[in-house]
Amino acid sequence: MSAIRFENVTKEFSNMARSAVDHCTLAVDKGQFVVLLGPSGCGKTTLLKMVNRLYEPSSGTIYLDGVDIRQLNVNKLRRQIGYVIQQTGLFPHMTVAQNIATVPNLLRWPKQQTGQRVDELLALVDLPPAEYRTRYPAQLSGGQQQRVGVARALAGNPEFILMDEPFGAVDAITRTSLQDEMITLQKKLRKTILFVTHDVDEALRLADRIVIMRNGKIVQYDTPLNILNHPADAFVKELMGGGDIVRQLGLIRVEVAMQKLPADFHVDGQPTINCEQDLRHALSILLQPGATALLVLDQQTPVGLLTLDDLRTAARAQSTAALAA
Amino acid sequence: MDYLVRNPDTVLRLTGEHLYMAVVALLIALLIALPLSMLLLRSKPLATFVLGILGVLYTIPSIALLILLLPFFGLNRNSVIAALVIYAQIILVRNMVAGLQGVPTAMLDAAKGMGMTAWQRWWQVQFPLALPVILAGVRLATVVAIGIATIGAKFGAGGLGTLLFDGIAQNRYDKIVVGSVVVALLALILNRLLLAMEHYFEPASRIKRAVRPVRSVAAAEAPTAV
Ligand SMILES: Nc1ncnc2c1ncn2[C@@H]1O[C@H](COP(=O)(O)OP(=O)(O)O)[C@@H](O)[C@H]1O
Ligand SMILES: [Mg+2]
Numbered sequence: 001m002s003a004i005r006f007e008n009v010t011k012e013f014s015n016m017a018r019s020a021v022d023h024c025t026l027a028v029d030k031g032q033f034v035v036l037l038g039p040s041g042c043g044k045t046t047l048l049k050m051v052n053r054l055y056e057p058s059s060g061t062i063y064l065d066g067v068d069i070r071q072l073n074v075n076k077l078r079r080q081i082g083y084v085i086q087q088t089g090l091f092p093h094m095t096v097a098q099n100i101a102t103v104p105n106l107l108r109w110p111k112q113q114t115g116q117r118v119d120e121l122l123a124l125v126d127l128p129p130a131e132y133r134t135r136y137p138a139q140l141s142g143g144q145q146q147r148v149g150v151a152r153a154l155a156g157n158p159e160f161i162l163m164d165e166p167f168g169a170v171d172a173i174t175r176t177s178l179q180d181e182m183i184t185l186q187k188k189l190r191k192t193i194l195f196v197t198h199d200v201d202e203a204l205r206l207a208d209r210i211v212i213m214r215n216g217k218i219v220q221y222d223t224p225l226n227i228l229n230h231p232a233d234a235f236v237k238e239l240m241g242g243g244d245i246v247r248q249l250g251l252i253r254v255e256v257a258m259q260k261l262p263a264d265f266h267v268d269g270q271p272t273i274n275c276e277q278d279l280r281h282a283l284s285i286l287l288q289p290g291a292t293a294l295l296v297l298d299q300q301t302p303v304g305l306l307t308l309d310d311l312r313t314a315a316r317a318q319s320t321a322a323l324a325a
Numbered sequence: 326m327d328y329l330v331r332n333p334d335t336v337l338r339l340t341g342e343h344l345y346m347a348v349v350a351l352l353i354a355l356l357i358a359l360p361l362s363m364l365l366l367r368s369k370p371l372a373t374f375v376l377g378i379l380g381v382l383y384t385i386p387s388i389a390l391l392i393l394l395l396p397f398f399g400l401n402r403n404s405v406i407a408a409l410v411i412y413a414q415i416i417l418v419r420n421m422v423a424g425l426q427g428v429p430t431a432m433l434d435a436a437k438g439m440g441m442t443a444w445q446r447w448w449q450v451q452f453p454l455a456l457p458v459i460l461a462g463v464r465l466a467t468v469v470a471i472g473i474a475t476i477g478a479k480f481g482a483g484g485l486g487t488l489l490f491d492g493i494a495q496n497r498y499d500k501i502v503v504g505s506v507v508v509a510l511l512a513l514i515l516n517r518l519l520l521a522m523e524h525y526f527e528p529a530s531r532i533k534r535a536v537r538p539v540r541s542v543a544a545a546e547a548p549t550a551v
Contacts, residue, residue, distance in 0.1 A: 075440040075442055079440035085434065085438075086431070090435075091432065091436075091454075093453050093454055093531060102439055102441075106441065112466070136532045137526065137528070
């Protein structure tokens with residue numbers, strides 16, 4: 001049974017000629033990180049908002065764990081779905097702790113349990129509780145605000161999380177580190193996440209599966225690698241940056257492309273890379289002067305070597321696979 | 326000021342009457358303005374229409390408005406209070422509508438999306454965020470009410486206006502001075518008080534009251550290793 005299922009869902013707004021969301025059918029498995037990707041105005045937000053019933057579908061049905069969401073009390077439903085939006089979502093007149101406690105308070109948790117939960121979540125998103133509990137949102141940087149937003153969405157311990165361009169308003173470097181944290185968090189928590197973005201690289205980094213939308217319709221729903229290698233049509237191909245080889249490198253892990261460590265290898269201050277990193281990252285290190293080979297580490301232990309040649313071989317194998325398909 | 330020293334009781338009584346009119350009028354005005362503003366938030370055309378009418382009412386000179394109200398409320402302070410309620414309305418409603426509209430839709434969406442009921446959204450988010458602007462309206466309406474209540478003396482409502490009108494009629498300069506000074510003081514003090522309250526509820530001042538000083542955010546912002 002899918003965790004979230006859209007069945008022929010359509011949403012019409014009276015001021016729009018076409019449907020904002022047009023006969024969408026989609027099944028999301030439990031624990032999956034699914035990214036909704038598409039140009040602005042294609043219906044991503046509308047699709048998302050129908051899950052916590054901020055919008056009601058004009059037709060079609062949405063199921064959570066097999067239950068038609070219209071059968072649930074609307075506020076109860078919303079309290080079991082985490083919700084993160086861009087920028088302004090935090091309440092400026094409440095402290096960080098009060099913001100995070102929103103859903104626990106709605107659920108009438110005992111004070112002590114809520115306090116513990118707040119501290120636990122602040123620690124989880126890397127904000128030392130003692131320092132940040134009593135701050136107000138205006139006293140945080142953009143990146144920190146978004147982390148509090150994520151903590152607040154997790155507070156009621158929901159199975160489902162909806163995120164609408166949560167990192168859209170922060171600078172590129174902060175965004176990357178927020179994405180990294182999101183990946184780490186999801187490894188720990190295994191929530192079922194619907195994440196909206198119009199940033200292709202963000203989608204590729206985060207997604208187990210990507211939903212590509214256009215004019216309210218779902219054009220393709222597949223893993224990042226498959227979407228890059230087998231775009232459903234010209235639109236998807238264009239959106240994903242055509243045959244952008246560097247982008248494809250971002251999806252191959254170092255351990256797949258590396259060569260075994262030669263028996264007589266002498267560890268001598270070579271630049272290193274973790275085996276779980278991607279080849280795009282490896283390439284950026286290899287292009288620096290003096291780095292002819294990278295020492296691949298698995299938990300600090302050297303396990304292999306990676307040269308530009310290895311990288312080229314891996315990229316070629318990737319594109320022949322794509323051509324053959 | 327001799328007059329004040331010789332007649333403190335009279336001045337105190339008149340001040341009491343004056344305040345009574347202003348405060349009762351403001352309370353009634355608030356009770357009307359709050360639901361009216363919430364209604365106006367639902368419809369832009371209605372808001373434009375009602376604010377327009379209230380604006381026109383505000384421009385009617387106070388003596389004329391009071392004379393219009395006399396047949397309904399009689400020659401007593403009820404007429405004066407009714408007039409004050411009408412004048413306060415435009416100020417209160419305009420600020421309430423502006424304050425409530427100023428709360429970003431995205432924030433209310435977030436509140437709704439987390440499962441707050443309409444009532445919880447109102448009390449926990451919309452109202453507290455609009456409060457500074459609403460209080461600014463209350464402050465302005467208070468000052469206006471204190472000023473206009475002076476005219477009450479002409480309509481049998483008493484208040485500090487008594488000193489002014491008596492002073493003019495009897496050519497008693499001392500009464501005029503005491504009357505105007507006390508009215509001005511009253512307005513100033515209430516203005517101060519309400520201004521302090523307004524500041525108290527502004528998010529910026531909540532931050533200043535928060536114990537912890539703001540430290541550099543750089544340390545916590547550095548990318549975390551995965
Ligand atoms: N509340 C609304 N009322 C009317 N039209 C809307 C509303 N919300 C979204 N739309 C329209 O629906 C379409 C899809 O919007 P949206 O889902 O926000 O797109 P996206 O999130 O992909 O940028 C757009 O054309 C938008 O103008
Ligand atoms: Mg959107």
